[in-house]
Amino acid sequence: MAGEITKDPGWQFLRQSPEQLIKETTKKFDSKKNVWIHDADEGFIPVEIKSTKGDMVVVVSAGGKEKTIKKDETQEMNPPKYEKTEDMANLTFLNDASVLHNLKQRYYAMMIYTYSGLFCVVINPYKRLPIYTESVCKMYIGKRRNEMPPHLFAVADEAYRNMVNDHENQSMLITGESGAGKTENTKKVISYFAAVGASQSAKKKVEEGKRKDATLEDQIVRTNPVLEAFGNAKTVRNNNSSRFGKFIRIHFNTAGKMAGGDIEHYLLEKSRVIKQAPGERCYHIFYQIMSEAVKGLRDKLHLSKSVRDYHFVSQAEITIDGIDDKEEMQMTDESFDIMAFTEAEKFNLYALTAAIMHM
Numbered sequence: 248m249a250g251e252i253t254k255d256p257g258w259q260f261l262r263q264s265p266e267q268l269i270k271e272t273t274k275k276f277d278s279k280k281n282v283w284i285h286d287a288d289e290g291f292i293p294v295e296i297k298s299t300k301g302d303m304v305v306v307v308s309a310g311g312k313e314k315t316i317k318k319d320e321t322q323e324m325n326p327p328k329y330e331k332t333e334d335m336a337n338l339t340f341l342n343d344a345s346v347l348h349n350l351k352q353r354y355y356a357m358m359i360y361t362y363s364g365l366f367c368v369v370i371n372p373y374k375r376l377p378i379y380t381e382s383v384c385k386m387y388i389g390k391r392r393n394e395m396p397p398h399l400f401a402v403a404d405e406a407y408r409n410m411v412n413d414h415e416n417q418s419m420l421i422t423g424e425s426g427a428g429k430t431e432n433t434k435k436v437i438s439y440f441a442a443v444g445a446s447q448s449a450k451k452k453v454e455e456g457k458r459k460d461a462t463l464e465d466q467i468v469r470t471n472p473v474l475e476a477f478g479n480a481k482t483v484r485n486n487n488s489s490r491f492g493k494f495i496r497i498h499f500n501t502a503g504k505m506a507g508g509d510i511e512h513y514l515l516e517k518s519r520v521i522k523q524a525p526g527e528r529c530y531h532i533f534y535q536i537m538s539e540a541v542k543g544l545r546d547k548l549h550l551s552k553s554v555r556d557y558h559f560v561s562q563a564e565i566t567i568d569g570i571d572d573k574e575e576m577q578m579t580d581e582s583f584d585i586m587a588f589t590e591a592e593k594f595n596l597y598a599l600t601a602a603i604m605h606m
């Protein structure tokens with residue numbers, strides 16, 4: 248099994264190979280001499296202490312540059328055996344320079360998850376890594392945190408097992424600045440719970456006429472495209488920025504199978520509906536409706552003009568690089584079907600949205 252998982256395409260983004268590990272962790276090191284100092288460009292750089300006089304030290308950088316600074320301004324360096332450590336709680340010196348160095352080195356190797364005790368620090372890779380596949384998901388099911396490389400799935404699995412074993416509610420806080428990856432990681436957590444807690448109940452039939460099969464897991468996962476259509480927008484910092492906060496509750500039955508869910512939302516940025524700053528866009532749904540993905544919808548909503556002619560939604564950007572509003576609209580509309588909205592309910596929602604454009 249261990250051999251098999253290391254062959255998974257995602258493994259290289261989770262843990263370095265034994266060869267790399269040996270190379271990294273056996274570098275020359277002198278704990279008395281090797282330290283970190285502040286650097287205007289790099290944040291912190293490694294230097295070697297050449298001499299000490301009172302509370303001043305002369306340090307030399309890798310490039311041979313010498314500098315005299317206060318000893319207090321240096322930060323201790325960890326021995327190379329901690330290079331790219333998976334849990335920063337292990338570090339002998341937990342100073343800013345060491346934490347940033349560790350996260351940076353792991354990020355350069357595209358290992359985006361790192362523990363810091365109970366926390367899991369994530370760095371946005373801005374590229375799709377094969378670490379959320381079904382095979383990677385299976386690797387983490389039922390495993391202890393220290394048995395596997397850091398991953399959001401491990402945190403989710405631990406929460407799931409604590410819930411099943413201790414019969415206690417569990418919560419996960421996902422936080423960070425705009426564009427940090429909260430929305431993406433939240434979606435992965437929900438998908439993970441959908442996989443481990445699959446209800447396996449008889450498939451429900453959704454809405455007469457559509458005859459689509461939808462499991463409860465599908466329905467819970469599909470809340471996202473709809474919420475994003477109405478509550479996410481392009482900002483200067485993030486093409487898909489959530490403009491509201493949310494508290495997602497997923498319910499499990501006593502057997503640990505998914506039984507339902509609900510979402511509380513807070514503080515939608517309402518001003519965006521009528522005003523967009525330069526470089527930003529209104530909520531995705533307006534442009535999705537205009538995309539013609541749902542045949543005849545624009546006609547029914549009397550949206551015959553071009554987007555630019557609807558003032559409230561066209562004060563800045565109207566398209567987003569890399570986002571196809573037509574595909575997104577298909578996803579939104581299909582998600583409504585999977586969540587068992589009726590045709591009338593869907594139309595009413597679209598009509599209300601269009602009404603704002605007509606104002």
Ligand SMILES: Nc1ncnc2c1ncn2[C@@H]1O[C@H](COP(=O)(O)OP(=O)(O)OP(=O)(O)O)[C@@H](O)[C@H]1O
Binds near residue numbers: 372424425432489
């Ligand atoms: N794990 C990831 N893998 C690949 N791309 C990612 C990942 N996390 C984030 N991204 C990219 O970064 C973008 C911004 O991430 P996301 O929308 O999750 O940020 P956020 O923290 O929710 O921001 P906001 O607070 O503005 O809603 C995503 O649209 C995606 O392109």
